[in-house]
Amino acid sequence: MPALLLPSRRLRRALLAALAAVALALFPAAQAWAAAPVPGGVPPRPPAPVAPDPSLQAHPLAAAPGPLDNPLKGFARFYWPGADQNTGYPHSLTWSYFGLSELMTDPADCSKYNWSILDSALNEIASYGNQAAVRFYLEYPGGSGSHPANAIPRCFDGHVTYRTNTYWGTTSPDYDSPYLLDALGDFIAAFGARYDGDPRIGFIHLGLIGLWGEWHTWPFDTDTSGDTHPNFMPTDAHAAQILQAYDNAFNRTKLEMRYPDSAAGAGTNRDIGYHDDSFCYKEGSPLAGVTLPRSLGGAGYAQLERALSHGAENKWITASMGGEVRPEIQSSAFASWPGGSGQVDNMKACIELEHTTWKINEQSQSYAAGDPNVAAAVRLMGYDLTVDNAYFKDTASGTTNVGVRIRNNGVAPFYYPWTVTLGLKNSAGTVVRTFDTSWDLRTVMPLKIRAFPDWGVGSDPTYLDYGHPQYFQAGVNLSGVPNGGYQWVLRVKNPLETVSSNAKKLRFANATQGADGWLGLGPVTVGSGGGQDTTAPTTPTGLTSPSRTASSVTLSWTAATDDVGVAGYRIHRGATQVGTSATTSFTETGLNPATSYTYTVRAYDAAGNTSAASAPVTVVTLPATSAGLVVDDFDGNPAYPSAARNDLGRWTGGNCFLNGGGSGAVPGGALSLRYDNCGWFGSDVYTDLSAYTHLVVRIKGAAGGEQAHFHLGLGGVTKAFGDFTLDGGGRPAITTAYKDIRLPMSANGINRASPGQLAMGFWYGGNSTVTIDSLTFE
Structure with a gap:
């Protein structure tokens, strides 16, 4: 279902009534279409983690209900420019549509993009501490009131055939047009180049195809039997082309597509989740669910029935499941929790079997904050992490180990590699030392999963053991910490913190969880805890x-x-x-x-x-002639950016900078990038770097301190330049004089065998100029 951003309540009700009225005509055909299920079956259980270090003392932590506005899960509210986004039921996500014509604004050139409307929305959403979920569309019945009904870019005129969907009154472009497919492919590539990994965005729904970008053009769709409406949808091959473009363009930000069977199931083997726009609704006569499978009273076209028919019901293990609580039931969706009533299907089963992480739900603003049914549903959605034990020595000094065991009582993992940090708080509650870890929360899988009746492993509901309490351990160095009493604490860094001080904090379902995001693990005494230490370490x-x-x-x-x-x-x-x-x-x-x-x-x-x-x-040391592998030294050969090639002979370029026509400029043999909270530079590497150990960036800044203004990405790692680790444990610092900043690749988790593209993003706050003399691997 489209989100309710229609120009009037009367039109909204008319459209929803129309959808309900046509359901009976549509769904029998869909029932006949549905293939016999070929489920993927019970997923293999992940291997058990290592056991806690027996030399460390165990410190049990008390559980408590998890917070309701944890980031990247729960309900999403609509984006209304200028409105307070944090009213209503606690939430951390904001949803918005955008018409493609609002970004592709040049009527003569489809390769030019005006990102200002998207950036403005993302910045405002981030200012409230929330992440965005977005979708682009070409046709939207009636328009949203703030976005156009016809969002076909004018640069398509004369190149793409237009048809009229007489039922909805929309203009539908020829989705099989080579011109359209090329333009959409180029747009998706540019979208990914600019926003993949942007901390302001949580989820992207593929959109672009069909009504509301929902990948259907009903009644002008593939079901042409028994009606006179031609098919306006693209062929499966062309739809797969769009899926491929998105999968190529986005490697960090989570993507979601509408149907498991879109493009003949071409998305099942891609890193793309699903977006159920009619979540947990029942319709027709007799009523049938449109999320749950037929084995639980669902229709043949239900979302999970489609997933079963393509063996994709376990896609949630690596890809997120989003969507929208069907608008007709938003106000009553949780009144009969957990089983549902009337047009509300079994809500608990919907969440558990779809492994739902988030849903659009504009009517959540009217839910009572203390409603126990809503709270139970939100905590079940996505991840729900609890630290059941911390492991450390009660008295420690020098190098010591700290461990935690984390369990997940939700229905899905946390999908992003956010940094987990240990810290020491003194008696005044001040964090005096922090230690970033390599712990990956994505490995903490749900302890139990609900079995589909189609798996044949027991009557419904049957719950199977799946994940394990995951044990993590890190070595930390306490040298320099004054002797005394402290508390070990732990937090998860939301990358949105680099953009907004209001970023919502990921918190644990524990009684010692603080509002500041730090989870108390227990007290520790720093010092020998006894007499004077006179024993020297062993010889290295x-x-x-x-x-x-x-x-x-x-x-x-x-x-x-x-x-x-x-x-x-x-x-x-x-x-x-x-x-x-x-x-x-x-x-x-x-x-x-x-x-x-x-x-x-x-x-x-x-x-x-x-x-x-x-x-x-x-x-x-090597002779002076051994210069390493030069990515680019900006000496004019090849010329930047006109040749669009670096010294490796591969693509390079930039956009949104305030000099060089947006690409940056090369005066005096160095690349100058002038930015104001916007700018992206990329240079393809795609070369096995196993023979090299360091990325060397020779760089200076106009003011110094610019290391916090941009992120650098390479080999699967993207983070603020100043957050990379140097040899010896220091951090990069840019000065007003040229400096060779040597980043050890292995120590920073960079995949040297498959480095991909070296990219720098400057939309994280701040304005200045950095000048890069060379980029080299040594």
């Missing part, structure tokens, strides 16, 4: 140099041990200490080419005890 072993360049040497070694804990390592070149490291690796830069250097390493603990020196290693 295995010192070697895994990589070198003409100007740098990287060292690694096997960790030392200590009765209390190793605090760090001191690195010596000859008799001179050249640095310290909290980890078992270190890189020294600024060295001379083709020169021999000898290194040793000593371990030290928090009490200052120092080990003997390791066995030495001698390293000869």
Whole structure:
């Protein structure tokens, strides 16, 4: 169903009545169409995690009801410009349509896009701390009141045949037109290049095809038997072309398509979820559900029946399930929770079998905040994470381990790789030290899943064991933390925090969860907890140099041990200490080419005890002619951006910058990018980098400190430039003078074998100019 953004209540009621009136004419044909189910069946259970470290003390945490406005789940409200978006029932998502003609505004050129209407909406939504879910359309019966009914871009005129859907009064373009397909493909590619991974967007519904962008043109659709209406839908091959374009363009932001059987099921093997626009509604005579399968009283065209027929009922494991609570039942959807009544189907079964994460529900604004039925449904939707135990030593110093065990009582995983951070709070409640971890919440699967009757594993409802309480552990270094009493805390970083200080925080269903987003794990005493520590750590072993360049040497070694804990390592070149490291690796830069250097390493603990020196290693830096792999040095060969090629001979370009016509400019052999909360630069790599260890960005800023203004993406990792880790544990800092910032790829999780595209996005706040002299792999 379309969201209710119609110009009047009278028209809204008329359209909804019309849909109900035509259902009986449509659905018998759909019943005849439906194929016999070929379900995917019971999904394999994920492997059990490792057990908690037995050397750590267990600290049980009390459970509590989860928050109702956790990000990226629950209900979505419509976007109304200028309106307070946080009224009504607690929520963290905002939904909006956009007509394609509102972005493709040049009547003579379909390759030009005006993103201002989308950016304006995304920025306003983000200012309330919410993420957006969006869809583009070409035809919208009656228009929305703020968006046009006919959103076919004028640049299609004379190139694309137009038809009239006489039932809805819309203009329907020829969706099989090569010109249209090329234009939509180019638009999707540009959309993805600009917004894939944008923290302001939570979910994207594919849209573009059919009424409201819902991938149907009823009654001018594929069901031509018994009526005189021609088929306005694209062929399966052309529909699959649109799916392919979206799948190519978006690798980070979650996509959703309308039907599991669209394009003859071509989406079942793509990273695209489903968007059920008529969620949990019953219609027809006798009433039949349009979400639940036929085995639970659903119609032959029901969403889950379609999924079963294509073996796609387990798509939720990796792809999100969104949609809209059918507008006719929004006000009463949870009154008979969990079983439903009248036109409301079994709501609990709908959520559990579809593994629903979020739904549009404009009438949620009228729900009472304390309604227990609504709260039960929202907590069941998507993820519902609880930390049941934390694991750490009650007294610790130096390097120590901290673990947590997390279980998921929801129906779906959390779908994004948000950073999980450990912290120490002092007695005043101030977080004095933080430690980012590599923990991936996406691996915390629901403990139980509801079986489809079609699986034949028991009568309904049958619940099967699926996920496990997932154990995570990280080593942290407490050196430099004054002795005393603290509390271990944990939080999950919402990337929207880089855009809006009001970003909703992901919180756990625990009694010790704070409003600030930090979850209390339990008290810890930092210090030896006894007499004076006089025992030195053991001597580090295995010192070697895994990589070198003409100007740098990287060292690694096997960790030392200590009765209390190793605090760090001191690195010596000859008799001179050249640095310290909290980890078992270190890189020294600024060295001379083709020169021999000898290194040793000593371990030290928090009490200052120092080990003997390791066995030495001698390293000869590479000759000066060994320059690494140059992505681009912007020396004019090839010319940027006119050649649209970098020094690798691959595509490069940019948009939305304030210089160089939007692409940035190259004065004096360096790329200058002037930005004001907008800008994107991309340079294809697509080369196996296994022989290289570092991405080297030679860069300066107009003011200094610009590392917080943009994100860099490479090899499956995208984050603020200043959040990358340097050798030795530091962070990048841009100054007003050129500086070679060396990012160790493996340490930052970058896939060197498949790096993909190097991309930089500048829509995260701030305005300045950065100048890049070169991008190189060494």
